[in-house]
Amino acid sequence: MSPPTFKTIDDLEPGQRLLVRIDINAPVEDGAVQNNRRFARHAETIAELLGDDHAIAVLAHQGRPGRETFVSLEQHADILAEHLDRDVGFVADTFGEDALAAIDDLESDDVLVLENTRMCDDELPEEDPEVKAETEFVQALAPAFDAYVNDAYSAAHRSHASLVGFPLVMDAYAGRVMEAEYTANSAIQNREFDGTVTMALGGTKAEDLIPVIEKVDDTVDRFCLGGIVGELFLRAAGHDVGYDVEGTEFFDHQWDDHRETIERVLDEYGDRLLLADDLAYETDDGERAEQAVEDIEKETSYLDVGSDTADRYADLVRDSEAVFVKGALGVFEDERFADGTVEVLSAIADTDCFSVVGGGDTSRAIEMYGLDEDDFGHVSIAGGAYVRALTGDPLVGVEVLERDD
Structure with missing residues (x-):
């Protein structure tokens, strides 16, 4: 993956009407959209x-059709x-008469949020950018604007109309x-x-992390494993963990699907893959307790x-020049089981190292436990x-920004 060659908002002339794609997809609880750090970043x-006198219409998505999180962006506009x-x-409305009329009324310093892009039939199918550029969605909206700005990096692996269609038919720029x-x-x-470069890998999906280990092995010196993925590797190493017990369904299907790969990766990377010496569980009276892995006969989660x-x-981590984090080492949302995740994050915060923390909700632990994002x-x-960036796989939403045509 080479350095980007896209134009940024530094290259924009002031005072234009801009179509700005952001990603404010958020949790929804009892119908209420929850504020998260994505709103702050895109704001x-x-x-x-706005400081350069642009007029802005915002494109964004929320949820998927058929899910409880598939709601209007009206609440998102209020949070923004x-x-x-x-x-x-x-x-x-997203690109119909009501939307176009509201866009036509935009003046310098105005911000307008258009309706959920995924409520449009043209948006969701994963198709080539050239196909998306010809959709009614793109063809109707593009003439109403001077330029397109894509700030939605977190959705850049998706070949959806609002992400890859517009850069093929109008001037396109990357947001901050x-x-x-x-x-x-x-x-x-x-x-x-x-x-030394260290990577902490956790979370729930082996299929996400195994390619990361294999693709970054020339850069990363050691991998600290935890979470469900860490248990699966412990199982491959011969410990009595990494399978489902009553009330869980995380392990067995992944073991069946990825056993050979997990065992091969464990054998190939040997001492560079660091596994847990002990694991924590909840006792019958609700307390945290721990066991050394060599003593475990798994009966609980x-x-x-x-x-x-x-x-x-x-x-x-404290002995590293660079640290990358993908996924949590435990169920950090429960304070009793946040030690692994928070200890690693605290060590990064205390160390003068290059660091990137990401992957799902892992970064949320920084705010939850009073750490300073700075x-x-x-x-x-x-x-x-x-994940794609870690493995060096292309991001279609970035590739279309880099096109010269």
């Missing part, structure tokens, strides 16, 4: 554009207004989130480090790496795009 890009400390308009995320997340492929493992991983090199808001 910074929008505020900078809070972050911008200004009025933000909303129209319950797109620029910063791409630069930081691809550093593992683009930068050279003189000292393990929810975190143990204290010895957390301390060992933290010491390795103590980290970069805290990514991307999930799937972050």
Whole structure:
């Protein structure tokens, strides 16, 4: 993965009407959209554009058809207004007559949120950018704007109309989130480090992490494993963990699907793959307890790496020039089982190292446990795009920004 060649908002002339794609996909609880760090990040890009007298219409998605999270963006407009400390308009239409009329009324310094892009039939199918560029969605909206800005790095692995169609039919630029995320997340492929590089890998999906291990082995010196993936590797190493017990369904299907690959990777990378020495679980009276892995006969669900493992991983982080984090080492949402994740993050914050923290909700632990985001090199808001960046796989949403035509 080479450094980006896309134009950024630094290259924009002031005072234009802009179509800005952001990613404010958020949790929805009882119908209420929850504020998250994505709103704050994209608000910074929008505020900078407003400072150059642009008029802005915002494209974004929320959920998928058929899911409870598939809701209108009306609440998102209100949350964005809070972050911008200004009025933000909303129209319950994406590219029809109502949307085009609202866009035509935009003046310098205005912000308008268009309706959920995934409520449009043209948006969701994964198709080539050339196909998306010819959709009614793109063809109807593009003439209403002077330029397109893609700030939605976290969705850049998706070949959806709002992400890949517009750059083929109009001037296109990368926003600040797109620029910063791409630069930081691809550093593992683009930068050279003189000292030790450590990667903490956790979470729930072996199919996400195994390619990361194999693709970054020339850069990363050691991998600290935890979470469900860590248990699967412990099982491959001969320990009595890494399978489902009553009430869980995370392990057995992944073991069946990936056993040969897990065993091969464990054999091939040997001492560079660091596994937990102990694991934590919940006792019958609701307390945290720990067991050494060599003593385990699994009868319960393990929810975190143990204290010895957390301390060992933290010491390795402090001895590193660069640290990358993908996924949590335990169920950090429960304070009793946050030790592994928080110990590693705290060690990164205390160390003068290059660091990137990302992957799903992992970065949320920084805010939950009172850590300062400024103590980290970069805290990514991307999930799937972050994995692709780590492995060096192309991001179609970035590729179309780099086209010269």
